[in-house]
Amino acid sequence: MSRIKVEKLNPSVKAITVLLAAILISFQYITVLNTAIFVMSLLVLLFFSNAKPKRFIAIFIPALIAAFGIFLLGLYYARGNTTVTESLGSLSTDPYAVRAAMMNNLSTALQLSTRLLAYAGLGIMFALTTDGEEFISSLVHQCGLSPKFAYGIIAAVNLMPKMLDELKTVKLAFKARGIKAGTLSPKVLFTMLVNSIRWSESLALAMESKGFTGDRNRTYYSVTKVRWYDIACSAVLLGGIVAGMILLR
Amino acid sequence: MNWKLKDVLMIAVCAVLFGVIFLGATYAGGMFYGVLAPVGMASLGYEPFYGIYFLGGAFALYVMRKPGTGIIAEILAAIIETLLGNFFGPIIILSGLVQGLGFELVIALKKYKKWDIVTLIEASICCSIMTLIYNLIVSGYNKIAVPVLLLMLAVRIVSAIVFDAFINKAVGDRLAKAGVLNGYEISRGLNDDPED
Structure with a gap:
């Protein structure tokens, strides 16, 4: 149609x-x-x-x-x-x-x-x-968002399934040690933040080592109009x- | 302003994390909604979680301590929420802006120099008030009786202080001490590493 x-x-x-x-x-x-x-x-x-x-x-x-x-x-x-x-x-x-x-x-x-x-x-x-x-x-193309932010957002959003898995693992790890920890507990939050910051550093390293500079003058596969x-x-x-x-x- | 890719990713990844936790919290908070519904206060059931909602901007600002971080982090978080399928769609970018502005205002007035618990509490209160003003206009809360609004504001302020002042500071300081935040402003002078 x-x-x-x-x-x-x-x-x-x-x-x-x-x-x-x-x-x-x-x-x-x-x-x-x-x-x-x-x-x-x-x-x-x-x-x-x-x-x-x-x-x-x-x-x-x-x-x-x-x-x-x-x-x-x-x-x-x-x-x-x-x-x-x-x-x-x-x-x-x-x-x-x-x-x-x-x-x-x-x-x-x-x-x-x-x-x-x-x-x-x-x-x-x-x-x-x-x-x-x-x-x-x-x-990026219509509102002037910097590619650095654009690809940063896309990378972070695609990390979400891994993050949900990790959240489950972290809660399980606390449970295994006999510590009560719900999603909202500062202990879980702390562990998840450590992981998240590490991920963000590795991601940045990975993207930059593959030649990502965040430069505006890059080429694009598709340009929205x-x-x-x-x-x-x-x-x-x-x-x-x-x-x-x-x-x- | 010069933003490093690492900083952008840190804000974005943390925004996704807070989004996930907020979602988990609201599911848990469905109970509040149900309990409060018979007395007409179902909407109050959302208020205890507002502090998590503000955490994206508050945490990034506390760690990076650069002008604009709070606002940019909240807008980033709102764009991410739009991508994840929030039913308000791009409208939450507007509320993200108000949240970021509300929290950063107090910090900015102190010229980004004070980071003690009192400043964070003030920022949390300011953010709660600003977002309620946003609700008055956009959600039409100015049609609701004043005592009820004050009750909602009180719960929102308590939530903001718990999450964005106390938990934010405790977690941020501990992360810095653990060396996870090396390279960010929060760690300056904390773990002075001569090799760095």
Whole structure:
């Protein structure tokens, strides 16, 4: 299929668009607009991307949990309203005031939770349609990130599976010696930091011995470019949000 | 500013490590979330772990002691989190910037000369306040009742002080003493090796 895909958009333009959209979103509390942004993100993922449903669920569940948390926070503790316990106490005396307060809290709860979902929708859309190395490469070519930082990030991220293995080993080593040590214990943290610093030194040595200088004038296998449709998509999204902010106010 | 590849890798590898530990902590913290949910405080369940969240910048700054390290390390950590699939995507680069700025501000005001526990505690408090201000604007926390916000801030400050002042300093100093951080500013004058 040669349809338009979000994967083809320039990652830096995409990231900056999402950031600007998030800043726009933070200026308003329109539940309908936030919900629309979230639904739009889902539709884009569904129809214009190759995102796998399994990965979507894995990343969406934490977002949903966080959104539910802030929903409860708004429902119970919205500013300028009686809290639930207080309102229950005065239920018999003034039911209308209580109902009004509850409704107000509910609307705050929805405002806050849909806002988080709007952020998450955009964030997930970015995360599921952007190749990590392409993103970093684009940060080098479009945003002036130094190759030293770019390859440093890529090297460190690729070290993660080894790090998870090492974390297991370290915890096991403490257990074998009869020392109780969870992931958060300073003992484990210390050992892991020793390993991490050693790894970073070896990595630096290895990269430099293979001729990596971090020089900007190196050659690149692929160079990401900004095309007209990157700007067009960005303008449509941001324009849509601004229009929503004006029309739905 | 002249950054060596070794420094960049150290920050990046540690950022991945703190990311892994933070992830482990939040899974463990799911319990807090569940317990606090019935009283509407589920969001408070995230607060005890904010200190780990700030650790990327705080640790790098404490070890390297160069202007800009805290901010750059936090942005680097945020880019890495984006790559690892955080649901906020690139939006966390913004919060990374605020975190780095918040912690480094106090250190910068002291001209990068004071590294005692009091300075680190002040930096932790400043960072907590700055990130809560970020939450007020971006997460819409200014719609939440003030006493609840103060409670969240208090938990966040305690967490930041525990992780970014006490654990950060203890671990950093011990690493320096063990000779792991030779070549970094933290080790200067500590293990003077005439051959170095």
